[in-house]
Amino acid sequence: MAGDKIPTLQSLEKPERLQDILRQDRGDDCLSCKVIGSGAFFCLAGYSYFSGMSQLEKQRAVILQSKSIFGMRSRRFGIVTISAGLAWMGLWRALK
Secondary structure (H helix, E strand, O other): OOOOOOOOOOHHHOOOHHHHHHHHHHHOOOOOHHHHHHHHHHHHHHHHHEEEEEEHHHHHHHHHOOOOOOHHHHHHHHHHHHHHHHHHHHHHHHHO
């Protein structure tokens, strides 16, 4: 605690700029963290798509027989949307 610098009153009265704080916080991400993080999102997107479509095809007869307002098309759209969202998060994670 002896090495801690005590801030002056003038420095405490002036708030720090948000851009400076965000710039300091942003630089801690290494390449392997980006690759693993984005790869996890891409794998989740693929798994969500293929397992969702597989389960949908297995339940096709039950869904069509139920006469629900959410038919096959809207359910497929939901699966594709979730998968696309996960893929987008992987791409965002890889580039940011």
